[in-house]
Amino acid sequence: MITPQYVRALSAYNKEMNQRVYGAASRLSDEARKQQRGAFFGSIHGTLNHLLWADQMWMSRFAGWPKPETPGRQSAQMFDDFAEMQARRDEIDPGICAWAASVTDAWLAAELTWFSGIAQREVTAPRMITVIHMFNHQTHHRGQAHAMLTAAGEDTGDTDIAFILPPSAWA
DSSP states (O other): OOOHHHHHHHHHHHHHHHHHHHHHHHTSOHHHHHSOOSBTTBSHHHHHHHHHHHHHHHHHHHHOOOOOSSOGGGGGGSOSOHHHHHHHHHHHHHHHHHHHHHOOHHHHHSEEEEEETTTTEEEEEEHHHHHHHHHHHHHHHHHHHHHHHHHTTOOOOOOOHHHHSOGGGGO
8 A cells, every 4th residue: 555665755745844834833923823723723833733742642653752741632732832842843853754764565564553542442553554644644734734824924835745855755
């Protein structure tokens, strides 16, 4: 279904888009970032917090990273300070890329079992599905952040993966 190259390409896309989104968000005031805008996690700040929380949680399952200390239902409040949140994002995106570089077909073909704090039960799923979910989740909520940033008058530049990643990313 997916290949290690897919994982590497999507991790590169994730890193680039996070840089663009955080760049646009950094041009807003703290008040504007935290303004309630009707999104699932309320604000740009809350949405970016949730994405950071989720990426750390998935990487704890995929690569043994420490789990976020913030409970899942409070993920939108993980960081109050935008600079701290951005610094953490800047730390983990290269880590996700490094992990992606190590993914193999055999690793993707295996199953993953974890306890979901949000579902309150143990879950088992094919790793490839959980990896697809992680990248789809990033794109979904980053799209919400992008819409809120656009409404706030900021621009992230192009978001289309075909125009962002060089052809070598898919080779």
